[in-house]
Amino acid sequence: MEPSGKWPVNGVYRVEVSGWDTDRNFFVEKTELHWDETHGKHTRLSHALRKGSVVFVRLLQVVDVEQSxxxxxxxAPVGNRPNEFRLKQMSPRSSEGASQPR
Known part of the structure; x- marks a missing residue:
């Protein structure tokens, strides 16, 4: 979901969000992802999440299989708005400093 010639940065996208809520229940939810230069990526979910939780987001309106x-x-919560979250893309950890498999 990074900017490309096919997807403008600003817009509203239908997405599927999955992860674990505050009750540690796994969920899959279809919602909208709002993406703009000022506020970045944010969405509203019907599930409560803790700050720092990890979710997985998948575009539903795909042009290319790679985008799915x-x-x-x-x-991260957005102010006092319940169940509205700002999204920050995570990067893979480098192999340096990562524990070795046993």
Missing amino acids: RPIAYEV
């Missing part, structure tokens, strides 16, 4: 892969985001 889920992307991991960290959530």
Whole structure:
């Protein structure tokens, strides 16, 4: 869901969000992702999440199969608005400093 010639940065996109809510129940929810240069990516969910929770977001309106892969985001609440979250894309951890498999 990064900017490309096919998708303008500003817009509203139908997405599927999945993750674990505050009760540790796994959920999958269809909603809208709002994306603009001023506020970044944000969405409203019917599930309560803790700050720093990880969710996976997948575009539903895809032009290219590559765009349908889920992307991991960290959530942060937006002010006092219940169940509205700002999304920050997570980066893969580098192999340096990562624990070695046993």
